[in-house]
Amino acid sequence: MTSQSEANNRRTDGMAVDTRKSETLASSAFENRRPPRWRRILKTRNLVIGLGILLLLVLVGVFAPLLTPYNPYTQNYNITLLSPQLAHPFGTDEFGRDILTRVMYGARIDLKVGVISVISPFLIGILLGSLAAYFGGWVDSIVMRVVDIVQAFPFIVLIIAIVAILGPGLNNMYIAVAGTAWIVYARLIRSEILVQKQQEYVLAARAMGGSNWRVIVRHLMPNTVTACIIYSMADIALYILLAASLSFLGLGAKAPAPEWGAMITEGQSYITTAWWMSALPGVAIIITGLGLSLVGDGLSDLLRPRGR
C-alpha cells in the first residue's frame, strides 16, 4: 500500500515536472534544435545493437566457408548424432553433418528468404494503399473490400492453401506472400495518407499544378512511408518464421538444404536422443528475430520520436 501511495506521489511530482519541462523546452527550442549527441546515441541504442546482430549474421553467412572446416552437405557416418563438444560445438546430425556449419550456411538461406519475401508485399501494399487513400471513392472501396476479404483468412491457412496449389517450395511461398501480406502495408499507408492529404504542403503541391502521381510519389510517400519501413523489420522476422514453419509442414525448403526450419524438423525425429538437433537452429532464428525487432524499435525511436 505504501509503495502505491508513493507511486501516486511520484505521479503528481512527475506531472509538476512535466509542465515545467515543457516551459523550458519551449524557451530553449531555438537554442538547441538537436538533442545532445549522447542522447541521440542512447535513443538509437536498440538500432545499433540490432544492426550489429544482423551484420554479424550476414558476415557469418557470407564467410561461412572460411569460418568452418566442415561442409554442410557432406555426410560422415562415423560421427552421427554426436552431442555438442569442442570439435562440434552444436553437435552433429543423423548423417554426421556438423550442425554449427549447417546453421552458419542456413543464415544465407533464411536471411535471403526474409528480405526477398518482404519486397513485393511492401511495394504492392504501398501502391494500392496510397491510391486508395488519395483517390478515395470507388478505388478506396474496392481496395479496402479486398483487404477485408484477405484479412478474413488466417494468414498461415491462406499461405498453406496457395502453396498447396502452386506446389511446395520457397519460390511459391514468395508468390503466396506477395498476394496476401500486402494488406498490412496498404492499411498502414492508407491511414497515414488520409491524415496527410489535408495538410497544407499537399494542398500547395496540388495548387501548384502537381500531377496526382507527382503529389503521391514526391510529397505524400516520403512523409508517410516511415510506418511501413518500421513494420517491414518485424515483417522480415515473420517471413523467416513462416518459411521455417512451411519447411516444418513439408511445404518449404527441400531436404538437404540447411534451412533452419528444416533442420528443426529433422531434429524432431530425434528429440529423445539428440535435443541439440532441433534446439540450436531454433536459437539462430530467435537471434535473427531479436536483431530485426531491435532494428524496428530503434528505427521507430529514431524516425518518429513523438510516436511513443
Add this chain to the structure above:
Amino acid sequence: MNRGKYILRRLVQMVPVLFGITVIVFFMVHLIPGNPYAVMLGDRATDTMIASATHRFGLDKPLYVQYGYFLRNLVELNLGQSIKFGVPVSSLLWPRLQVSMAVAVMTIGLTIVISLPLGILSALKKDSALDNLVRSALMVTMVMPSFWVGIMLIILFAIRLHLFPVAGWGHGFGNHVWHIFLPGLTLALGVAPILIRTLRNSILESFGTDYIKTARSKGLEERKVVVGHVLRNALMPSVTLLGITMGGLMGGTVIMEKVFALPGAGALLIDSVSARDYPVVQAAALVFALLVILVNLATDIVYSFIDPRVSYD
C-alpha cells in the same frame, strides 16, 4: 443508432466479405493449370476416369455455372466429397474442428492466466526490475517459432519430466485437457506478449485520466482505485485483442496439431494438401475464414455490451 441496428449493419457488412471468401476459395482450385481432377486422380488415372470425374463434378460447364453449383452446395451445407477418403467433407471436418477449438480455448485460457498478472504487475511496478525482466522476456518469446517452442516443451515436460504426454489427443474429457495443455501453452507463449503489452499500456494510460484523479481525490483506497477503476477500463482493449487473437489462433493451431499429432482440422488441412485432396483444402480454408469472421463479429457485439462508450457509427 441503437445496438440492434448496429448488429444488423455489421451482419450486412459481412455479406460482401463472405462473397469474396467464396470467390477466393472457389478459384483457388480452379486456377490450377489443366484439369484439377486429372491432378487429383494422379498418374494412374485413365482418360475415361478423368472424363467421368470432370463430367460428374460439372467441370465441363462454364466457370460461372460451376461457381453457381459451388454456392448452391454451400447453401445446402454440402462441402463436397473427399477424394482421398470418399466421404462427405463435412463428416471429416466436424469432429476435427472440435479438437482445434479445444486447443484454441485452452490457449485463450492459458494466455489470460499468464498475461493478466504479468501485465498488471509490470504496469503497477513500471520500470522496476520485474517490469524490465517481463519486457525483455517478451521480446524473445515474440520471435520464437511456435513449432520450435512446442518441440522444446515436449523435450522438457514430456520426455525429461514425464509430466505431460508427448503427443496425441487421448480419451475422455480430463485426458483431452491433459493432452492439449502443452499445445495450448506453446500457443499462449506466442500470444501472451501482445496481450501483456496492450494491458500494460492501457493501465498506464488510464492512470493519467481524470476519473482516476477524481477517484483518488475523493480519498478512495488505492487498491479500490486500481481494481474498480483502472482495471475495469484498461481491460477493454484486451478484450478486443483476445477476440482478434482467437480468430488468428484458428490458423495457429494448424502447426501445433502437426507438432503434437492432434487429429484437428489444421492437421487435416495439411494432410489433404499433401494428398492433393482439394475439396477438403477448399472446405477447410472456407471454414477457417468463416470462424474468423464469426469470432470478430462476436467480439464487436460483446464489446458493445461491456463498454457503454461505444458509439454505433
